[in-house]
Amino acid sequence: MIIEKGQRVDISQLNDIIIRMEQDICDTLAHRTLSVETVVSALDQLSQKIAFGAYDQKISELSSAHAEEYKEQVVRMMRRENIEYKIKMELGDDLRHAVMTNPPLGQSAIQVRPMPLGVILHIAAGNMDGLPAFSLVEGLLSGNVNILKLPQADNGLSLEIIAGLVEIEPQLSNYIYVFDTPSSDVATIKKLSEMADGIVIWGGEAAVGAVRRMAPPGAKIIEWGHKLSFAYISGYEDEDRELRLLADHIIKTDQVLCSSCQTIFLDTEEMDEVYRFCEKFLPILEGSSQMHASKSLGIRADKTLRRHFENMNRLLTRNKNCSGDCYQGIGCSLSAQTDSAPELSNMFGHVRVKRLPSQHIVSGLRPYKTVLQTAGLICLPEKRDALTDLLLRSGVVRVTRAGTMSALFSGEAHDGDYPMRRYVRITNVE
Amino acid sequence: MADRSILFLKGHPFETSETDDLFLSAMKENCLYQYNHCEAYKNILDGLNLHPDSIKDINHIADIPFLPTLIFKHNRIFSMSRKRMLIRATSSGTRGKRSEIGFELSGLLCGLVMVMKIASWRRILSICPCNYVIFGYKPHRGNRTAVTKTAFGSTFFAPAVRRKYAILFKNGEYETDLENIIEQIVGLSRSVFPMRLMGFPAYTYFALRMMDDKGIRIKLKKGSKIMLGGGWKQHYSEKVDKQTFYQLAERVLGIQDKDIIEFFGAVEHPILYCDCKHHHFHIPRYGRVVIRDVDTLKPLPMGQVGLLNLLTPMVYATPMLSVMTDDLAVLRDGETCACGLKSPYVEIVGRVGLHDIKTCAAGAAELIKEDAL
Numbered sequence: 063m064i065i066e067k068g069q070r071v072d073i074s075q076l077n078d079i080i081i082r083m084e085q086d087i088c089d090t091l092a093h094r095t096l097s098v099e100t101v102v103s104a105l106d107q108l109s110q111k112i113a114f115g116a117y118d119q120k121i122s123e124l125s126s127a128h129a130e131e132y133k134e135q136v137v138r139m140m141r142r143e144n145i146e147y148k149i150k151m152e153l154g155d156d157l158r159h160a161v162m163t164n165p166p167l168g169q170s171a172i173q174v175r176p177m178p179l180g181v182i183l184h185i186a187a188g189n190m191d192g193l194p195a196f197s198l199v200e201g202l203l204s205g206n207v208n209i210l211k212l213p214q215a216d217n218g219l220s221l222e223i224i225a226g227l228v229e230i231e232p233q234l235s236n237y238i239y240v241f242d243t244p245s246s247d248v249a250t251i252k253k254l255s256e257m258a259d260g261i262v263i264w265g266g267e268a269a270v271g272a273v274r275r276m277a278p279p280g281a282k283i284i285e286w287g288h289k290l291s292f293a294y295i296s297g298y299e300d301e302d303r304e305l306r307l308l309a310d311h312i313i314k315t316d317q318v319l320c321s322s323c324q325t326i327f328l329d330t331e332e333m334d335e336v337y338r339f340c341e342k343f344l345p346i347l348e349g350s351s352q353m354h355a356s357k358s359l360g361i362r363a364d365k366t367l368r369r370h371f372e373n374m375n376r377l378l379t380r381n382k383n384c385s386g387d388c389y390q391g392i393g394c395s396l397s398a399q400t401d402s403a404p405e406l407s408n409m410f411g412h413v414r415v416k417r418l419p420s421q422h423i424v425s426g427l428r429p430y431k432t433v434l435q436t437a438g439l440i441c442l443p444e445k446r447d448a449l450t451d452l453l454l455r456s457g458v459v460r461v462t463r464a465g466t467m468s469a470l471f472s473g474e475a476h477d478g479d480y481p482m483r484r485y486v487r488i489t490n491v492e
Numbered sequence: 493m494a495d496r497s498i499l500f501l502k503g504h505p506f507e508t509s510e511t512d513d514l515f516l517s518a519m520k521e522n523c524l525y526q527y528n529h530c531e532a533y534k535n536i537l538d539g540l541n542l543h544p545d546s547i548k549d550i551n552h553i554a555d556i557p558f559l560p561t562l563i564f565k566h567n568r569i570f571s572m573s574r575k576r577m578l579i580r581a582t583s584s585g586t587r588g589k590r591s592e593i594g595f596e597l598s599g600l601l602c603g604l605v606m607v608m609k610i611a612s613w614r615r616i617l618s619i620c621p622c623n624y625v626i627f628g629y630k631p632h633r634g635n636r637t638a639v640t641k642t643a644f645g646s647t648f649f650a651p652a653v654r655r656k657y658a659i660l661f662k663n664g665e666y667e668t669d670l671e672n673i674i675e676q677i678v679g680l681s682r683s684v685f686p687m688r689l690m691g692f693p694a695y696t697y698f699a700l701r702m703m704d705d706k707g708i709r710i711k712l713k714k715g716s717k718i719m720l721g722g723g724w725k726q727h728y729s730e731k732v733d734k735q736t737f738y739q740l741a742e743r744v745l746g747i748q749d750k751d752i753i754e755f756f757g758a759v760e761h762p763i764l765y766c767d768c769k770h771h772h773f774h775i776p777r778y779g780r781v782v783i784r785d786v787d788t789l790k791p792l793p794m795g796q797v798g799l800l801n802l803l804t805p806m807v808y809a810t811p812m813l814s815v816m817t818d819d820l821a822v823l824r825d826g827e828t829c830a831c832g833l834k835s836p837y838v839e840i841v842g843r844v845g846l847h848d849i850k851t852c853a854a855g856a857a858e859l860i861k862e863d864a865l
């Protein structure tokens with residue numbers, strides 16, 4: 063399925079469409095301008111449509127157990143107030159309006175005129191539900207023509223939302239092309255990327271690498287790669303509550319998000335403290351796990367089987383490279399490890415616990431600077447500023463409280479950047 | 493290994509409860525052998541504080557460590573020297589790692605007798621030559637997948653006139669050519685010999701559906717059969733209910749329900765599960781089944797859905813006397829099946845599933861894929 067000029071077209075007409083697109087895109091670039099207000103008002107209406115249940119069917123099909131919560135978030139995010147706030151935060155005045163320079167020493171002035179990049183190809187490789195649509199929205203808000211390649215795993219929600227958006231505001235149809243061609247169709251993706259001024263790629267290392275290989279030389283590639291997050295504990299403000307919130311976060315996100323806690327670091331040099339923490343934290347994690355257990359037998363069975371495999375493998379390779387002491391709970395587990403690397407866990411209720419004394423935060427985390435995202439910080443109030451500073455200096459881009467590691471904050475950046483800033487270019491006119 | 497020999501070489505294949513004592517002692521024999529010959533397995537038993545001697549009655553066999561099939565994909569675990577292993581079979585993993593399992597001569601002999609006994613019970617043995625259409629891989633050098641071997645092996649149940657394969661190995665890759673195989677089926681249907689279609693259910697189903705769409709209607713010779721095995725795994729979402737499949741086979745090929753025979757088995761558990769004429773997988777004397785709770789892994793009573801754990805003392809070369817599959821299944825009382833077998837039967841109801849999970853944690857997608865259960 064493809065969306066071209068607001069119409070759904072069968073994938074069999076792919077080649078004809080690609081030929082037409084070149085010309086249509088040139089026409090749009092030459093003669094049309096997409097005003098921010100047009101997009102904002104369409105999004106605001108879309109938000110109401112979602113709130114009133116127009117997409118409930120598709121939303122309820124999502125794998126996430128928290129579809130309701132998800133829907134509320136989307137509705138809030140697309141409201142006029144939030145979108146306008148987002149534009150103000152991300153683009154500010156400088157990247158929205160043309161200004162004349164006023165340089166020192168009597169040098170000549172020139173106009174600075176922000177422009178959309180032009181055409182953006184969004185490649186979403188199976189990230190979170192609905193993400194492809196959000197990426198496209200950012201492209202629209204910055205005035206670009208958008209070509210979106212949907213991930214294979216998309217359940218049709220993105221496609222419906224986008225179709226709904228064009229229905230609300232037909233002017234947008236010149237700025238939206240959607241394809242669900244498979245990633246293996248390199249020839250098509252290559253043709254699409256040749257039309258683009260910028261290629262936005264959401265995905266893991268493999269997906270990003272593949273795009274880099276097929277993009278035309280010199281193409282502007284905007285990577286939103288996969289990231290790793292962790293919790294850092296150095297004392298407590300309210301121990302019981304903070305640990306319970308951390309446990310809930312771990313269980314509720316299944317640890318599959320880039321902001322999900324994979325490793326818990328303790329501010330200590332002693333392994334004994336790590337063991338004591340595991341003994342204390344396991345029942346808390348178990349409680350969360352029982353409270354938020356999936357209703358699907360298949361999902362529960364898969365999680366159980368993964369943990370059982372870990373256990374058996376650990377026993378089996380006992381005298382070899384042991385992956386640390388394992389604390390097995392129902393529906394969850396902890397492994398106490400002697401190293402200090404921020405590391406992917408086995409997810410689904412399995413967390414690694416390690417030592418990382420605060421004086422080694424920067425040296426310990428630096429090697430992982432390209433993948434670090436959120437640090438959920440639990441600490442004494444008087445240590446918060448100093449620890450936050452150390453974490454940010456080490457390459458972390460987001461420091462939150464432990465229970466809100468995956469929360470959305472209006473106006474926040476994405477992986478250290480405001481996406482829309484990367485979707486515009488600064489031109490000069492004498 | 494004496495008890496194993498009696499279990500496999502003697503008696504009727506479905507004397508299951510009657511052989512409980514024999515099965516127990518054959519399992520103990522095997523467990524003790526693994527304990528003494530396989531360091532990895534000894535580590536597991538020691539780690540669980542379990543000694544083979546502590547397995548005292550048939551219910552205790554559930555205590556024997558049940559290894560997930562994934563273990564065999566991550567580790568090469570053998571309990572015999574390489575030269576004593578006759579075959580090393582690899583599982584047909586469609587992606588990622590494959591498991592490698594060793595079989596010794598005596599175990600294979602047990603397996604062969606088992607297969608012959610079950611085949612003759614299900615009346616698959618025939619001296620009348622057949623044309624074979626195989627919805628599976630054509631064997632070639634370097635292809636050691638067990639599915640290929642069993643599919644090829646079972647073409648000897650009745651002498652083969654011709655063998656045609658739906659999955660071919662071309663330029664280093666597997667290719668499916670259903671269009672071609674459909675032409676072959678139509679051509680071979682004019683032969684004087686009966687036809688046997690065998691292999692992966694999913695491919696067989698796709699081919700039948702294509703034939704149905706083309707309006708092809710054939711009446712195959714008497715004695716023709718469809719034999720399904722190898723699982724629906726690659727195309728799980730396309731899984732059809734069996735009734736639809738039987739109707740399709742009758743409409744397109746004129747093959748009746750009773751001539752459709754389904755098998756299941758895995759490299760990690762080489763017991764041949766063959767359905768009865770009412771299409772139920774009764775447990776043969778060569779194996780036992782434990783269904784485990786999806787949260788606690790504790791054994792469940794009959795009638796409850798859980799993870800399928802399969803047990804057999806057949807093989808010594810690899811410690812796979814108790815393996816955990818990734819199937820969700822339920823056990824039913826044998827008496828409820830009209831075929832007359834008393835042994836309980838297994839119904840596969842689904843697979844563990846995180847297959848569509850979406851993730852943006854670094855490395856997670858790769859981890860989930862690699863360990864696709």
Ligand SMILES: [Zn+2]
Binds near residue numbers: 771774833
């Ligand atoms: Zn029966």
